[in-house]
Amino acid sequence: MWKTVLRRIMIMIPEVIILSLLVFLLAKAMPGDPFTGSINPKSDPAQLHHLMEMNGLYDPWYQQYWNWVVHLFHGNLGNSYQYQEPVTRLIGSRAVNTIWLALLTTVLTYCFALPMGMFAAKHEGKLPDNIVRIYTYVTYSIPFFVVLVIGIWIFGYVLGWFPTTGSVSATANPGLPTAGSHLYHILLPSILGALFGTVNVVQYLRSEVIDAKRSDYVRTARSKGVPEKDIYKHHIFRNSLLPIAAFAGYSITGLLNGSIFTETVFSYPGMGLLFINSINYRDYTVITALVLIYGILNLLGTLLSDIILSIVDPRIRIE
Amino acid sequence: MVKTKNKVILSAVTLLAAVTLAGCSNGNSSSSSSGTTAQIKLKSSFKNSAATDKNATKNGTLKLAEVADSPFQGISDPVLASNAADSHVFSPGGLNNLFTVDKNYKIIDGGLANQKLDRKAKTATITIRSNGKWSNGDPVTAKDVEYAYEVLGNKESTTSQYSSDFENIEGMAAYHKGTASTISGIEMPDGEKGKKVVIHFKHMSPSMKFSGNSFIWGSAEPYEYIKNVPIAKLASSEQIRKNPIFTGPYKLDKIVTGESTSWVPNKFYYGKKAQIGHITINVVSSNNIVKAIQSKKYDSVVPSASGEVGGTSYKKLKNLKGYTKVGQPALSYSYFAFNLGHFDTKTGKNVADSNKKMANKSLRQAMMYALNVDDVAKKFGNGVAWRGNTLIPPVFTKYYDKSAKGYSLNLKKANKLLDDAGYKKRNGSKWRSDPKGKKLTIYFGGMSGNSITEATYQDYLQQWHKVGLNVKLYGGKPMEMNSFYDLLQKPSQNKIDLWTAAWSLSSEPSQSQLYGETAPFNMGHFVTKKNTELINKMNDSSAWNDKTRTKTFKQWQEYMNDQAGVVPEEFNYVWQPVNNRVKGFDFSPANNELFSDLTLTSSKLK
Numbered sequence: 001m002w003k004t005v006l007r008r009i010m011i012m013i014p015e016v017i018i019l020s021l022l023v024f025l026l027a028k029a030m031p032g033d034p035f036t037g038s039i040n041p042k043s044d045p046a047q048l049h050h051l052m053e054m055n056g057l058y059d060p061w062y063q064q065y066w067n068w069v070v071h072l073f074h075g076n077l078g079n080s081y082q083y084q085e086p087v088t089r090l091i092g093s094r095a096v097n098t099i100w101l102a103l104l105t106t107v108l109t110y111c112f113a114l115p116m117g118m119f120a121a122k123h124e125g126k127l128p129d130n131i132v133r134i135y136t137y138v139t140y141s142i143p144f145f146v147v148l149v150i151g152i153w154i155f156g157y158v159l160g161w162f163p164t165t166g167s168v169s170a171t172a173n174p175g176l177p178t179a180g181s182h183l184y185h186i187l188l189p190s191i192l193g194a195l196f197g198t199v200n201v202v203q204y205l206r207s208e209v210i211d212a213k214r215s216d217y218v219r220t221a222r223s224k225g226v227p228e229k230d231i232y233k234h235h236i237f238r239n240s241l242l243p244i245a246a247f248a249g250y251s252i253t254g255l256l257n258g259s260i261f262t263e264t265v266f267s268y269p270g271m272g273l274l275f276i277n278s279i280n281y282r283d284y285t286v287i288t289a290l291v292l293i294y295g296i297l298n299l300l301g302t303l304l305s306d307i308i309l310s311i312v313d314p315r316i317r318i319e
Numbered sequence: 320m321v322k323t324k325n326k327v328i329l330s331a332v333t334l335l336a337a338v339t340l341a342g343c344s345n346g347n348s349s350s351s352s353s354g355t356t357a358q359i360k361l362k363s364s365f366k367n368s369a370a371t372d373k374n375a376t377k378n379g380t381l382k383l384a385e386v387a388d389s390p391f392q393g394i395s396d397p398v399l400a401s402n403a404a405d406s407h408v409f410s411p412g413g414l415n416n417l418f419t420v421d422k423n424y425k426i427i428d429g430g431l432a433n434q435k436l437d438r439k440a441k442t443a444t445i446t447i448r449s450n451g452k453w454s455n456g457d458p459v460t461a462k463d464v465e466y467a468y469e470v471l472g473n474k475e476s477t478t479s480q481y482s483s484d485f486e487n488i489e490g491m492a493a494y495h496k497g498t499a500s501t502i503s504g505i506e507m508p509d510g511e512k513g514k515k516v517v518i519h520f521k522h523m524s525p526s527m528k529f530s531g532n533s534f535i536w537g538s539a540e541p542y543e544y545i546k547n548v549p550i551a552k553l554a555s556s557e558q559i560r561k562n563p564i565f566t567g568p569y570k571l572d573k574i575v576t577g578e579s580t581s582w583v584p585n586k587f588y589y590g591k592k593a594q595i596g597h598i599t600i601n602v603v604s605s606n607n608i609v610k611a612i613q614s615k616k617y618d619s620v621v622p623s624a625s626g627e628v629g630g631t632s633y634k635k636l637k638n639l640k641g642y643t644k645v646g647q648p649a650l651s652y653s654y655f656a657f658n659l660g661h662f663d664t665k666t667g668k669n670v671a672d673s674n675k676k677m678a679n680k681s682l683r684q685a686m687m688y689a690l691n692v693d694d695v696a697k698k699f700g701n702g703v704a705w706r707g708n709t710l711i712p713p714v715f716t717k718y719y720d721k722s723a724k725g726y727s728l729n730l731k732k733a734n735k736l737l738d739d740a741g742y743k744k745r746n747g748s749k750w751r752s753d754p755k756g757k758k759l760t761i762y763f764g765g766m767s768g769n770s771i772t773e774a775t776y777q778d779y780l781q782q783w784h785k786v787g788l789n790v791k792l793y794g795g796k797p798m799e800m801n802s803f804y805d806l807l808q809k810p811s812q813n814k815i816d817l818w819t820a821a822w823s824l825s826s827e828p829s830q831s832q833l834y835g836e837t838a839p840f841n842m843g844h845f846v847t848k849k850n851t852e853l854i855n856k857m858n859d860s861s862a863w864n865d866k867t868r869t870k871t872f873k874q875w876q877e878y879m880n881d882q883a884g885v886v887p888e889e890f891n892y893v894w895q896p897v898n899n900r901v902k903g904f905d906f907s908p909a910n911n912e913l914f915s916d917l918t919l920t921s922s923k924l925k
Binding site (some may be wrong): 029030032033035041043045046047050051054078082084085086089093136153156157158160164165166167168169170203259264265267269271276277280282307 | 337381388389390392393394401402411438477479480481482483554555560573575576577578580597599600601602603605606610611613614616671731799800801805806808839840853860872910
């Protein structure tokens with residue numbers, strides 16, 4: 001298996017190179033540059049040209065690309081034009097926020113979805129099943145940003161239970177209060193994300209459980225007199241987790257993608273918001289770095305999913 | 320500067336492409352509301368009659384919101400910052416301003432430093448007050464004043480605020496090129512630790528009397544504190560981002576990068592002592608600000624010259640209980656400009672082309688008379704925006720020409736102007752053709768914003784259609800901001816014939832950078848001999864006399880209105896709601912102690 005993994009990683013290299021080239025060229029093809037619009041009656045275009053030159057933005061694209069690649073191998077993704085600080089530091093600080101938000105959302109999603117899926121499958125075709133199904137369909141069909149806007153309005157502004165902006169309180173003392181404040185800030189978006197993001201897990205789990213219920217080994221277990229509770233716990237549940245496990249690889253790497261909607265509505269400084277801003281400001285270095293990271297994460301996600309799958313289900317081997 | 324997305328000017332431009340930082344080196348700004356044609360009258364101060372609650376003030380927190388749709392950049396140094404949001408979130412620290420100003424932004428004595436101009440010797444002498452200190456207790460020295468110019472002019476500096484105007488300082492050009500290691504024209508007679516700086520200029524300009532001029536920088540740099548950081552790395556350094564020091568009434572207590580700043584009184588401040596225990600400033604997105612104020616999460620927004628809450632918010636917030644509205648004319652305006660020539664990159668001059676589609680003055684005037692800007696401003700501006708009548712906004716009380724008529728709706732006049740100039744409908748066509756009988760299609764450009772922007776553009780097109788002009792929106796829809804300026808900043812372009820956009824202004828109103836012959840930002844390339852003459856006269860030796868200078872400004876306004884090469888669209892108020900528990904709020908430009916004045920009358924928001 002490790003041979004296969006290695007081979008997969010080798011194949012990723014040309015993929016990443018092509019991706020980086022595409023990203024680089026597309027970013028440059030956008031109209032404007034990091035300094036368009038940075039004009040006011042007192043600013044001097046000569047200084048803007050000077051800055052463009054200093055940053056090598058007038059060089060031919062292949063030279064810019066080459067410089068970028070050379071820096072990349074030195075672990076230097078360049079400086080953000082907008083934020084005037086190293087891209088690695090900028091992304092690093094945003095990534096932390098995004099990961100915490102995504103992690104809590106994912107954990108809560110599974111906490112809600114797994115019992116719901118089991119419950120629905122257990123009572124297949126009956127009222128509880130229908131309720132869960134309607135719930136998942138309704139939550140699935142409401143656009144998420146609508147949920148966020150309504151959520152922040154009710155719980156943030158009207159009831160005032162949750163903070164509505166940022167990732168931490170401006171006045172929190174260092175140490176435990178700050179950590180608590182961080183948690184408090186991601187609670188509302190995470191709960192909303194989890195409540196309205198259950199559909200995949202619930203539906204996969206439900207249909208798997210229903211399949212498993214009818215399978216031979218369950219019938220055998222039942223005929224042996226294994227208690228119903230144990231059948232679900234030991235026989236059905238584990239086997240039904242397979243498709244969800246396959247999903248997990250993507251989920252883990254997807255943590256970093258950040259949610260553009262959530263971060264925008266809650267003014268939460270994470271990767272999603274950074275991505276949107278960097279496009280608006282033509283912050284090339286940040287755009288290329290982010291897209292490259294996303295690309296690599298997706299490739300890794302596929303690989304991870306395959307590996308997890310093969311661990312969970314010994315019948316599956318990647319060759 | 321830069322693309323701040325403040326919804327300041329409602330109609331034409333939600334993307335204010337420029338928010339001047341150089342000019343806003345005073346945390347507060349703008350003048351009283353007298354002499355405007357606004358539909359509502361707002362006062363720039365809120366003198367609360369309730370008594371100050373000493374306990375609430377000392378232990379309380381004043382909560383301010385900074386309206387921004389992206390995290391702020393966190394560059395506390397005014398020389399290096401390039402975004403209005405940064406200057407807002409660090410404003411309680413005073414932005415290291417050197418000078419205090421009067422209501423006309425004229426530099427007066429009494430600030431961290433005094434300035435004295437000597438026309439004969441061609442010098443400016445800056446004397447720092449003896450008790451001027453940084454928030455870490457270090458004294459403010461001559462080197463601190465000088466170092467600002469070094470950071471500004473250094474070849475490696477990341478600032479976008481350097482301009483060739485600074486090369487008026489002796490030796491600056493050589494320093495900027497890197498051929499000299501110091502600026503020879505800046506002298507420290509009492510040494511680096513002294514309190515006196517003498518700047519030698521090649522020529523003197525009357526604009527030097529005003530804050531925000533392009534020759535004398537208005538803030539100090541904490542040299543001792545940052546001297547070990549290479550200038551190229553200053554913007555990303557800890558000293559600037561994590562633990563900056565200031566000279567103002569408050570010092571930074573905590574910063575959450577991109578999100579919030581919190582402030583406590585600075586005991587080393589030379590002026591009126593700060594009274595409120597804590598000030599916090601949180602970034603709130605423009606979509607949330609109305610709700611955030613309505614649910615009383617904030618006392619107010621950060622007082623600023625560019626304005627934080629626009630006209631749509633005004634409609635929603637004006638009757639909110641517990642808050643008082645304050646406002647003053649903005650340091651900005653939106654405008655229409657016509658494409659009249661090109662920029663000659665060899666000579667560095669704008670050249671008017673007589674063969675341009677819009678070269679005919681009558682055509683331009685007619686197009687402006689055809690517009691109903693008054694109605695648009697009334698409908699969408701909610702009283703905080705109104706039709707501009709001249710290119711100097713009313714915030715410049717002294718220079719603003721109140722009596723200027725500008726262009727109000729007059730279809731009859733528009734038609735007559737077009738008929739007389741030979742723009743007639745020929746061969747039964749619905750549209751007018753040009754005097755030579757050729758088909759005339761005019762392309763109008765504008766930036767995308769909100770739904771109001773789009774509706775406004777459609778209204779303008781409709782008005783032009785009414786007088787028989789075939790005007791089309793370039794590209795069929797509003798343009799994305801980068802594409803828009805990318806096109807207009809080309810030395811020559813024939814795609815857009817007229818457009819609308821906005822300028823945020825410096826507090827020094829000279830016009831050479833915007834409409835001068837050599838100004839690269841004169842994107843319509845409007846150049847005439849008379850215009851050049853008038854613009855030069857604003858800062859020649861005659862202009863040292865305030866009366867003459869004022870007269871020149873009025874003449875120029877009259878001339879520009881007649882020529883209609885660039886025509887004002889709307890003026891607006893910067894306004895903000897202030898919670899009734901706040902006392903002593905006054906954001907007129909003459910108030911240099913805005914943050915020190917504030918107290919609280921209760922511990923909870925009203």
